Amino acid sequence: MAIKKIGVLTSGGDGPGMNAAIRSVVRCSLSNGLEVSGIMRGYQGLIDEEIIRLNHRSVSNIINRGGTILKTARSKEFKTEEGQKQALATLKKHSIEVLVVIGGDGSYRGAQELSEKYNIPTIGLPGTIDNDLCGTDQTIGCNTAVNTALESIDKIRDTAHSMERIFVIEVMGNHSGYIALEVAVGAGAEDVIIPERPFDYDLLCQNILRGNKLGKISWMIIVAEGAAKAYDVSDTIKKMTGLETRFVVLGHVQRGGTPVSADRILATRLGAQAVDLLMKGESGKAVGVLQGEVNVVDLSRACKRENDHIDEYLELIKLLR
Ligand code: ATP
DSSP, X not given: OOOOEEEEEEOSSOOTTHHHHHHHHHHHHHHTXXXXXXXXXXXXXXXXXXXXXXXXXXXXXXXXOSSOTTOOOOOSGGGSHHHHHHHHHHHHHTTOOEEEEEEXXXXXXXXXXXXXXXXXXXXXXXXXXXXXXXXXXXXBTHHHHHHHHHHHHHHHHHHHHHHTXXXXXXXXXXXXXXXXXXXXXXXXXXXXXXXXXXXXXXXXXXXHHHHHHTTOXXXXXXXXXXXXXXXXXXXXXXXXXXXXXXXXXXXXXXXXXXXXXXXXXXXXXXXXXXXXHHHTTOOSEEEEEETTEEXXXXXXXXXXXXXXXXXXXXXXXXXXX
């Protein structure tokens, strides 16, 4: 039986390009004669019955905007059976037959539950700045987040070089060192600390002292927030080397801002693909782009991926130091 109504939500941490994905889902659905419901604040909005009707105009002028017009949340309640049953009741009440979930690995696990346990056809779109999902080379938002962080780090580099100082810069990434590694290579940093690999402070300080003797007095060390705190790293370096060290935490600026073209285009392609899959009766899948081509994997396989380039990038950083 042909579907009549589709729902769309954004969940977990927001990322630039989520709005472009919403726009694509909404307009592709409308073009195919479907009604569209927007669910506010991720899975929590399903529990609290925060549902809005979306039309062509609802998504006007958002392709270039960061954040998400549907808001996003982390919902503990949705992890419980009671919460999920409430969410299901909202879907039934509003006659939402199929669902597009835009988010990271946690959101994918929620989508999998809806599809497998409750038989709601659900498709996941990779919306996270961490780039840590399987089945896609890049997630929506990661490209912009890296560029935003780089812009700030370039400015810090100017002062690090002029003042001849050591700078420790903390970037986002609780479990994923993706942003840290990308910006470390892109900014020409001397070292990087990521959650996926152990870190040797003795070696770092020996390198700094050796470099210092040879006249190298400015260093940039990038730290992923989940691996260490910039303040602690800076303090350790100061104590171990006796050299002036500063720290900067880039924080939430990395999540916001205008999405770069790669994120907008990825989001637009994947939004269309998600609608197409749902209209064909598919469920429990995640969409992505692998080597330029749209790719579909089971949600169960899409969760959590370790960056393939960690060791190559670490080696590069060492070589170019
Ligand atoms: P980000 O990568 O930006 O952190 P995310 O989607 O991984 O995004 P999470 O907070 O891990 O963010 O997950 C978002 C929401 O998905 C959770 O708040 C919860 O409502 C739901 N969720 C997470 N794990 C599960 C699970 N095992 N079962 C059901 N729902 C889940």
